[in-house]
Structure formats: structure tokens, C-alpha cells
Amino acid sequence: MSKRAFDKIAEGLNEAIGIARGEREAAKFHIPAEINVKAIRQRLHLSQDDFAYEYGFSANQIRDWEQGRSRPLGALRLYLLMISHDPEAVLAMLRQAGVREAA
Secondary structure (H helix, E strand, C coil), X not given: CXXXXXXXXXXXXXXXXXXXXXXXXXXXXXXXXXXXXXXXXXXXCCCHHHHHHHHCCCHHHHHHHHCCCCCCCHHHXXXXXXXXXXXXXXXXXXXXXXXXXXX
């Protein structure tokens, strides 16, 4: 991951912390109502179980989303968009935060 990409991600995380603390005004995001989880997962060449493991979901969540029994809400859709846009950067952030081991 480039330093520029990391800096942008860190800036976003700092903004989120400021919003959570009430120190900043929340930005308006356009998050699509529907996210094609299966397309994201298949583009990454991951099984449902592997996708769930890599990004911290349960395998049942992935199956339910892909089979239309439920759909990701709010921040989960945003997280899935981030994974879709830059999966390696998301994994790097998870490792840096200590919630995911290095591969």
C-alpha cells in the first residue's frame, strides 16, 4: 500500500473518531442501498468461508447476504465498499489495528 493511500485511510479513521467524540460534524456519504457481496467475493477469488474469515464476518452472514435472506446494513455496506475498492488496504488496516494477523 502506498503512503498516500495509507494517509487517506488514516485521515478517514481520525475523522470517524472525531465524529464519535462529538468533535466534528459527520460528512454525508452516499452508500448504495444494495451491495453485491457475491460479486465482491468472487472478484477476490475467495470462498464464502475464506471471505468471512479474511474480513471478520461470519460465514452465515455471507451466505444470508448472497442468498437474499438478509442484507448488510449501514456501516457494513460502507465496509464492503471499502473492501471492494481496496481489499489489501483494508487487510493492512486490520493488521495494524491488531485485529488481524499478518498473512
